[in-house]
Amino acid sequence: MMKKEELIVKDLKEIALETYEMVLENSFVSMTAKPGQFLHLQLDGHMLRRPISIASVDKEKNTVTILFKINGSGTKHLAGYQPGYVLNALGPAGNGFTLDSESSTILLIGGGIGVPPLYHLGKQLLDKQRKIISILGFQSKDYVFYEKEFQELGETHIVTNDGSYGTQGFVTDALKNIGDFDSYYSCGPIPMLRSVSSNLEHKNGYISLEERMGCGVGACFACVIPTDNNGGYRKICKDGPVFHHKEVSL
Structure with a gap:
């Protein structure tokens, strides 16, 4: 409501x-x-x-x-x-994350200001006794935040574009260091989400889109995104910002 x-x-x-x-x-x-x-x-x-x-x-x-x-x-x-x-x-x-009741180990992947909603999710998942692994990506060391908070949730990997802190590269570069997991949740810029969805196509995953909005209630059609079926569209503000990674076309 x-x-x-x-x-x-x-x-x-x-x-x-x-x-x-x-x-x-x-x-x-x-x-x-x-x-x-x-x-x-x-x-x-x-x-x-x-x-x-x-x-x-x-x-x-x-x-x-x-x-x-x-x-x-x-x-x-x-x-x-x-x-x-x-x-x-x-x-x-908006509509938030759907909690997968079948998943015992969950991967959180955040980029920049896409990290905050994953912290709210991670705290709730921890309360449900799920194992949490996190990958957080930032531009550089100066932009890193909430590392300690995520470490309190579970195993945490920091990635920076310039390598000034943690692993150099993008969040997808850190996937090779991650053990097995059941599902993932990701939030960040669309290029990052596109890469994550492509790399983890075989996994059950949910993505949260960052987007400028007009009305915020689904009336103005300023924040629509195409779906992967029937040529339709979804409103990010009302239908999202969270979608199953196979629901929308990035």
Whole structure:
């Protein structure tokens, strides 16, 4: 269920280069948000809302944590909001990850700002006593975040494009170092997701798409993606952002 809500900024800090962690207080969102869902935030001076994935929730404190990277005027503006500021948001929005009840070992593959929703998922999977392996990809050492948090979930591999930290290359380069697993969940830019889906075509997998949106409720058709059958389309904001990797054409 999605509602228009007001969220109070409780904390804001820079956790990596141009990457911020913001803690927001709202009882409805913290109690109902599922892994893979997002908040569609209204920012002062900007017509279009900004979709930001949910990284974790704390039901006892009624808080929800989001992470975002400055990549334009909207997120730069968001990074200026201090504790006490009230944000207007639609959410929790979208359809989240489908938990595979048959999988005992699960691989999480995140790229850049696609990492946060996988942390929310990983915490829930750990509560269900699943074994978790994570591959996290970043541009360079300066952009790495949440390494310790993922290590607390299970085996974690860091990959950087320039090799300044962890393994040099892309997330798919780290697959050769991974043991057997039953299914995977991945979030990141489309080129990364395309490569992951191709490399793991024989596995059961789910992908979460990063996309700029218009309305965020499926009315404007600004964020559609073709399916792999019948020439149809899916709306990323409403039908996604999570899809089975064989459902859509990247």
